[in-house]
């Protein structure tokens with residue numbers, strides 16, 4: 774699925790840290806259902822550092838990458854603000870990401886219609902912060918974990934309903950600014966495309982369409 778591994782990958786590309794993206798079934802050589810119980814907190818994404826340290830929870834992964842890259846804010850107030858934006862952006866994960874990646878037909882429509890008031894409310898909050906910061910990104914002119922997390926969910930919302938983001942010109946400008954970072958643009962142009970949303974969602978990997986889900990295809 775296109776979900777919580779996106780912001781860490783955007784941040785890794787932005788900071789120029791090398792990594793390999795590996796599907797769980799290729800890493801473990803077993804279906805996800807068979808190895809899920811061995812994974813700390815039984816969910817993905819997980820980053821494996823030095824072939825040894827397994828770090829789960831997307832916010833912890835993002836914090837780790839920021840620390841390694843020297844992107845952490847020194848000012849505790851600014852750091853708390855960035856953390857609150859990151860958490861608020863990540864709260865968009867549910868119900869947005871599973872709906873876009875998996876739901877079809879009337880189920881998709883019902884889920885979409887039910888979540889729109891929440892999305893609008895959270896988009897309003899995010900737009901207000903950006904407008905008040907008078908900076909390019911949420912904290913300053915450097916994109917950080919909170920920016921890439923917000924980017925992922927705002928960008929994914931276009932696949933739910935592409936008219937939503939158009940109500941928020943400052944958020945659209947923010948998406949454009951993130952998109953115009955060369956390393957990020959390069960990653961975005963090469964990542965698997967998510968197609969047939971609401972019909973039969975698939976990710977196109979190396980030219981082949983794979984059904985979204987937790988089984989190897």
Ligand SMILES: N[C@@H](CCC(=O)N[C@@H](CS)C(=O)NCC(=O)O)C(=O)O
Pocket residue numbers: 776777778809815816817818829830831832987
């Ligand atoms: N709070 C966790 C949520 C992780 C999560 O929901 N992971 C989903 C995919 S994005 C997952 O592993 N689903 C498969 C499963 O639960 O078996 C995080 O931020 O990393």
